[in-house]
Amino acid sequence: MNWYGIKAIYIHEMERFRRTLFQSLASPIITTSLYFVVFGSAIGSRITEIDGINYGSYIVPGMIMLTILTQSISNASFAFYFPRFTNTIYEILAAPLSSFEIVLGFVGAAASKSLIIGCVIILTANFFVDVRIDHPLLMMFFLILTSITFALFGFIIGMYAEGFEGLQIIPILIITPLVFLGGSFYSINMLPEFWQKISLLNPVLYLISGFRYSFYEVSDVSLFTSTLTILTILIGCIIFITYTFSKGYRIKD
């Protein structure tokens, strides 16, 4: 393994995060606060509790998932697309790095950033509502696995994108709707039966549900299916990336 190489990519990416630390953290903090104002106060005054949990607290796990998903994808896709765009990728291609090591560096950094942001959101949420974490280890397990999985997903976008617009399309068209419809801000039990069935087709629902279980021991679906879902997406991304690299496709002419 070329550890120095992986470290170089990792540090280089984290350095960018540090340089833009204010923007990187300000946006999730402000967004979280806005959600609390809008959803927590406005809706929370109508819906006081879901499954016996105060509404403001109930939406915290969903909000973290929303941020983790979008941040992991956008960080990883940008991080890998940017050197393709500026052509500085030549150096990574010429270096004695395997595809696995390249992915490890980029995805590791993107996932780390998401984890940091996730923790910052938990702290921010604490200012507004009580956040209880019944199963901290399980919570970390979901947080880390989701960060890695969607960083891999972002990496794929970064490999295939043909322009900066391309980086935005999938997150805006697919991920954001899935997260909003996946029960971030409500329990699907509140929906009519038909829409409950439809919601069960949404993989993000399983992630949010499992994650919420680690906080409050309440969930829409079983913990087992949640874990299985995230692992399936993870493995799917890994297979897809391996396949793309094995074709020598997309980054080398």
Add this chain to the structure above:
Amino acid sequence: MKNILEINNVTKFYKNSVKALENVNLNIKEGEIFALLGPNGAGKSTLINSICGIVNFNTGTIKINNMDIVKNYRITRKMTGIVPQELNLESFETVWNNVNYSRGLFGKRPDHNYIEKLLKQLSLWDKKDSKIKELSGGMKRRVLIAKALSHQPKLLFLDEPTASVDVELRKDMWDVVKKLNEDGVTIILTTHYIEEAEELSDRVAVINDGKIILVDEKDKLIKKLGEKTIKIELFEPIEKINGNLSKYNFTLDQTNKIISHTYNLNSNTTDITELLNDVKKDGYEIKDINTEQSSLEEIFIKLIKENNNELVRN
């Protein structure tokens, strides 16, 4: 001397089915400076990028130090450094971070002393904390060289190292290249400046339309293909070339005092002693004699022209 790089039958098609390299065979000897010449789009960058792993080639094999660059890429890539043709750099990084980052990518443990020495050698030390975007084009080119040398490669590829570099800096750059070569680095460069190849290289190859059309030692090439011109300055102006001198295809300059004759070095058609005797026999007094040899550039243009004509004919 041992070959450090062996290229066998390498062919490369780009996705849009442009054939960029066709059956390229080339051996580079350890310790030499090798110049790759050819017109725009000839395939120089493609060849270099194929060797360095930046593009995938379709068929053939490339070996560095007798190791296949695909199978043993971890070993071979550690030995090579590349300075790309374009100024591909990340604008917001500092010079220092940028160069250390490169060393890391190539799997070498950090060595700040070496990087400091390197930046000093390339006159970049006072810019080490500047962001790339604050540098001039020539400085950026040197940062690219520093990056390529950051992991102490044995084989260095310079794809047009002195494009966008001013005349003075070009001379400095040549000194850097020569110094590196003295330190044992084998160098392969592409250039459009023939005087660069002439100044630096031990051997040259000419590539046209994806094919290597010639490889030779620079001096031999100049001799073999080179024409020499002998210019004889006379004390008195001469009206017309006649008498013994009409044997030779002399031309007369505007002052009517300098007669020149062009001949090929290896074809032995001109006997210089006889030529000078003939000048004397005709009663001319020689003031000065001067010979000029054709430059690599002239040779190069001639070769490409011939090759293109051949391509058209086929």
